[in-house]
Amino acid sequence: MSFSPLLEELIKSLQCLPGVGPKSAQRMAFHLLDKNRRGAQQLSDTLAHAIADIGHCQRCRTFSEDDVCKLCLNPKRQQSGQLCVVETPADVLAIEQTAQFSGTYFVLMGHLSPLDGIGPDDIGMDILEQRLSQEGIEELILATNPTVEGEATAYYIAEMAAQYQVNVSRIAHGVPVGGELELVDGTTLSHSFAGRVPLK
Amino acid sequence: MSFSPLLEELIKSLQCLPGVGPKSAQRMAFHLLDKNRRGAQQLSDTLAHAIADIGHCQRCRTFSEDDVCKLCLNPKRQQSGQLCVVETPADVLAIEQTAQFSGTYFVLMGHLSPLDGIGPDDIGMDILEQRLSQEGIEELILATNPTVEGEATAYYIAEMAAQYQVNVSRIAHGVPVGGELELVDGTTLSHSFAGRVPLK
Secondary structure (H helix, E strand, O other): OOOOHHHHHHHHHHOOOOOOOHHHHHHHHHHHHHHOHHHHHHHHHHHHHHHHHOEEOOOOOOEEOOOOOHHHHOHHHHHOOEEEEEOOHHHHHHHHHHOOOOOEEEEOOOOOEHHHOEOHHHHOHHHHHHHHHHOOOOEEEEOOOOOHHHHHHHHHHHHHHHHHOOEEEEOOOOOOOOOOHHHOOHHHHHHHHHOOOOOO | OOOOHHHHHHHHHHOOOOOOOHHHHHHHHHHHHHHOHHHHHHHHHHHHHHHHHOEEOOOOOOEEOOOOOHHHHOHHHHHOOEEEEEOOHHHHHHHHHHOOOOOEEEEOOOOOEHHHOEOHHHHOHHHHHHHHHHOOOOEEEEOOOOOHHHHHHHHHHHHHHHOOOOEEEEOOOOOOOOOOHHHOOHHHHHHHHHOOOOOO
16 A cells, blocks of 8 residues: 555656666656656656657658758758668667768658568658659668668668669678677678778 | 757756666657657656645655645554654655555654754654654654664664653664575674574
8 A cells, every 4th residue: 555646656657668667666756756856847847848849850750849850951961962761760869979971861760560560651661752752862871770670671762762863872780899709799790791891 | 969959858857867867868758759658748747746746744754645644544553553764755665565564654754964964853853753742652663774874863763762651663684584694794794693583
């Protein structure tokens, strides 16, 4: 028997967060009520605001509170002629952190998965095809995950892009920098050998 | 540069949760927006509701949305004559889960800590003293943490209770059940020897 039904409800609600079980939720609830009510109030407001306003960018499908996101609106990026296809908005953030890419993105929000009923239109292939046909895209960089579904999705997009005379490339797979060869799995190592580049 | 200032605000707000850093907050934000907007809305509502309504029980100081919490209002618990003093509401939940104690609680919401400026009145000693003088409490069980501050707090309460002819007891310290003697620290083992009980 608990001493507060509302507290119990809060602990239960906090478990909607990924990786948060009953014990962590309890710790979070007590922490917020005891030490950070202001932060909790702000979290409540921001959450409500975000759920109401954040939708998808019309051009790249990433999360955005505007019709077209800030990255797509950037004229320098539009002029680069490079379009990078990724699976999730988190991938966009990861690539942005490298500061190596200055083109625009297209976010699939998933990957092709016929067994789960996810077909081309569910991952925005119609929007991507429209962009390939209308915009002067020079290079399409496929940065889907190196999984079976990610590879299949990349292959599907490459086939589609072939109709529009767009150069298509796939990000390199191989041994991670700083990793030890001994600890790398066999498939990655095979990819690393197959994709070897001449030392100039 | 991010693609959505509101999303960035959400990721920052989620970091008010204990144990949640930038990466976890990002994962949580994407998960909620992508897969569980309903859960997020409920979390936002419950948080706002909890912050506005949850205060402290007037009798035991634990978190409660009512003036007096459900445990304190239970007549069976009131008649038991046992009062258990703990540091936090989480301790109440932990003891309740054992289903071994059927008295009422008093929650200090901390412990004596003169260096941090936390004196007797900050941990509700005045309310506890009033309860000891007015209610027919037969046994006061001190279940503060076995830390230096917890022990000092227990000692302080024991001194105070001596004026009111109340039996005072302290929970046993010793080797945890299921633990291995080899791995138990020296202080706990000393306590365990000092507090040995005769086998009947």
